[in-house]
Amino acid sequence: MAPALALYRSTIGKKVAMALTGLILVGFVVAHMLGNLKIFTGSQHLNEYGEFLRTVGEPLFPYSVLLWIARIVLLGSVVVHIVAATQLTMLDRASRPERYVFHKKQQATYASLTMRWGGLIILLFVIYHILHFTTGAAHGNFIEGDVYHNVVSGFQVWYVSVVYIAAMVALGFHLYHGVWSMFQTLGLNSSKWNGLLRGLSVLTALVVAGGNILIPVAVLAGFLS
Amino acid sequence: MNVTLQVWRQKNATAKGQMVKYEVKNISPDTSFLEMLDIVNQELIARDEDPIAFDHDCREGICGMCSLMINGMAHGPEHATTTCQLHMRSFKDGDTIYVEPWRARSFPVLKDLIVDRGAFDRIIAAGGYISVSTGSAPEANVIPVPKENSDLAMDAAACIACGACVAACPNASAMLFTAAKVSHLALLPQGQPERHKRVIDMVRQMDDEGFGHCTNIGECSIACPKEISMDFISMLNRELIKATATNKE
Numbered sequence: 001m002a003p004a005l006a007l008y009r010s011t012i013g014k015k016v017a018m019a020l021t022g023l024i025l026v027g028f029v030v031a032h033m034l035g036n037l038k039i040f041t042g043s044q045h046l047n048e049y050g051e052f053l054r055t056v057g058e059p060l061f062p063y064s065v066l067l068w069i070a071r072i073v074l075l076g077s078v079v080v081h082i083v084a085a086t087q088l089t090m091l092d093r094a095s096r097p098e099r100y101v102f103h104k105k106q107q108a109t110y111a112s113l114t115m116r117w118g119g120l121i122i123l124l125f126v127i128y129h130i131l132h133f134t135t136g137a138a139h140g141n142f143i144e145g146d147v148y149h150n151v152v153s154g155f156q157v158w159y160v161s162v163v164y165i166a167a168m169v170a171l172g173f174h175l176y177h178g179v180w181s182m183f184q185t186l187g188l189n190s191s192k193w194n195g196l197l198r199g200l201s202v203l204t205a206l207v208v209a210g211g212n213i214l215i216p217v218a219v220l221a222g223f224l225s
Numbered sequence: 226m227n228v229t230l231q232v233w234r235q236k237n238a239t240a241k242g243q244m245v246k247y248e249v250k251n252i253s254p255d256t257s258f259l260e261m262l263d264i265v266n267q268e269l270i271a272r273d274e275d276p277i278a279f280d281h282d283c284r285e286g287i288c289g290m291c292s293l294m295i296n297g298m299a300h301g302p303e304h305a306t307t308t309c310q311l312h313m314r315s316f317k318d319g320d321t322i323y324v325e326p327w328r329a330r331s332f333p334v335l336k337d338l339i340v341d342r343g344a345f346d347r348i349i350a351a352g353g354y355i356s357v358s359t360g361s362a363p364e365a366n367v368i369p370v371p372k373e374n375s376d377l378a379m380d381a382a383a384c385i386a387c388g389a390c391v392a393a394c395p396n397a398s399a400m401l402f403t404a405a406k407v408s409h410l411a412l413l414p415q416g417q418p419e420r421h422k423r424v425i426d427m428v429r430q431m432d433d434e435g436f437g438h439c440t441n442i443g444e445c446s447i448a449c450p451k452e453i454s455m456d457f458i459s460m461l462n463r464e465l466i467k468a469t470a471t472n473k474e
Contacts, residue, residue, distance in 0.1 A: 003472065005468055007465070007466065007469040008247055010428050010429065010465065011428075011431075011432050011437075011438035011461055012439075012461070012465050012466075013440075015393075015439070015462075016462070016466060017437060041314070069297070086400045088437075088438045091396075091435075091437055091438060092395075092396040092397070092398075092437035092438060092440075094330060094435065095330050095331070095396055095397035095398070095435060095436055095437035095439075096327060096328055096329055096330060096397040097327055098436070099233070099328065100297060100325055100328055101233070101244055101323060101325060102231075102296060102297040102325070103294075103324055104297030104324035106298060106393070106444060106447040107447045108395070108442045108443065108444050108447065109442075109445055110442075112440065112441065113442065117439065122361075132359075174227065175381055177441070180441070183438075183459075184441045184455070184458065184459050184462070185441065185462055186338070186462065186463075186466070187458075187459050187460065187461075187463025187464070187465075187467075188459075188463070189456065189459040189461040190456045190459060191454065191456050194456075222450075
């Protein structure tokens, strides 16, 4: 524990914490997207999958215990990711008190410069998403356990779909810079691997954002009802 | 050619500065940027005004003394070029050119375009060296060095510590500088005995100086007159993680 805390005290250590929690969260969004796609194989399949997430691990783990462990790990990761990002952002804000009168960016990507705003948008979206599809508090027509019905009726409201699509675009940008950045921060990048890692981050961003966006689009197009 | 300069003028470290406009007439396109400033200064001195203070030394692109944010870019618009190696032919007749000092809390402005880059010296003093016993010099080729390592170490050692990386970074981070200095010695046999202590101490000093952190944006590497690669930042991260994990203190 002591080396981890010593590392965390440095700015690089805080970034390592962000990279490791980011890795957990990337794994989650990829798995989540794959689970979501089950909507295309029918309502029974999707609802069974929703139930599987609660029964998985039985009988070693009681009903929904593994799901709760996963939720706690994810929540912990989100908290560490945000705390480290906030601490680092405060340092950065203080590092240049007087700004340039004239400053020109030479190669920074849009994605890399909007990580903080993107992260905030994703946080707000996650809160809404849980209230919408998990608890149903933000859903006008919620039926506990009927995942297929909740998703289709939720996305039939066009502005809800727009919010979801916009949030997925923000997530795509965040992943585009974040996935590559994760390897760079963990010291796993070099010119030999750079092209491959850039490609992997593009792929992750496109697959996660694209896969999820398919669903509201399919609902609005009347393909899913 | 004629250009309009907008130059940051600041009397001293505590005074408030502002941009001041200067019209520069009949400059040869083959004048270097610093010679152009020299000419402006001669005219200012002739008019009994305070000349523009700026850092320079070798004017050969190797000492790291010159700086200047020119039109919002560290060392101006040319790639892999220090300000002293920049010429007026890189600009167009009639251009307005903004000239500002490096801006970072850790690089306080001393006067006009001169900043105090002592923070870099303190990062070096924290570990950017190797300890050697004095005495007669050993035979240079006694310790074998893999060719790839010596090439990479030379790429890192090309850093002239000018501070352009800090100036260009949106977070005013000194990661590229520290990475170059740590990597250069970590790649060579002579750097091994102090390898772990070096990276821990240098990163701590870098943080203590109040630089921002690295968001992997890459503005540093593009601005660097010596084209130091961001690979070295990855190497610095790797060095620190390994050193912290195996630190015996």
